[in-house]
Amino acid sequence: MSLEWEQVIVHSADPAALGQWWAEALGWVVVYSSADEFEIRPAPDRMPGIDFVRIDEPKKAKSRLHLDFRPDDQAAEVARFLAHGARRVDIGQGEQASWVVLADPEDNEFCILGERRPEND
Structure with a gap:
């Protein structure tokens, strides 16, 4: 298959x-x-x-499915998305999360994850 x-x-x-x-x-x-x-x-x-x-019908609650993006530079990508019209949202992730939750213009959440860590050989 x-x-x-x-x-x-x-x-x-x-x-x-x-x-x-x-x-x-x-x-x-x-x-x-x-x-x-x-x-x-x-x-x-x-x-x-x-x-x-x-x-x-309008969006009523937190998205049950969202996209995660793994950038080379988290701060730069967050800034780029914010400048493009995204906004920060709190879905209960807390302040210590290694990812940043943003929402697009229709309030669909997505995450900008922390930078990829080097893999151990």
């Missing part, structure tokens, strides 16, 4: 606006756009992607 992970679906009030925000934030490309759907990928033929799909 073969199984390939194709994409993550994000429900959105405005798929094009949120999808474009993420495309610019990640440096990804748009591979599909319609009134109700907006799909981005790292490159046109590279998966997985993120597919933003219209939903009319």
Whole structure:
């Protein structure tokens, strides 16, 4: 059996606006756009992607699924996302967490993890 992970679906009030925000934030490309759907990928033929799909009901609680990003420089990436319009959120992570929780323009949480530690040989 073969199984390939194709994409993550994000429900959105405005798929094009949120999808474009993420495309610019990640440096990804748009591979599909319609009134109700907006799909981005790292490159046109590279998966997985993120597919933003219209939903009319508003977000009601903490996201049950979110994206984690592992940067080379956590502080620089947090600053870059904040400058791009993300905002810091508290979902109960506490002040000692090694990751930073942010939210996109539609309040979807995502994390900027701490820098990767060198592996022991």
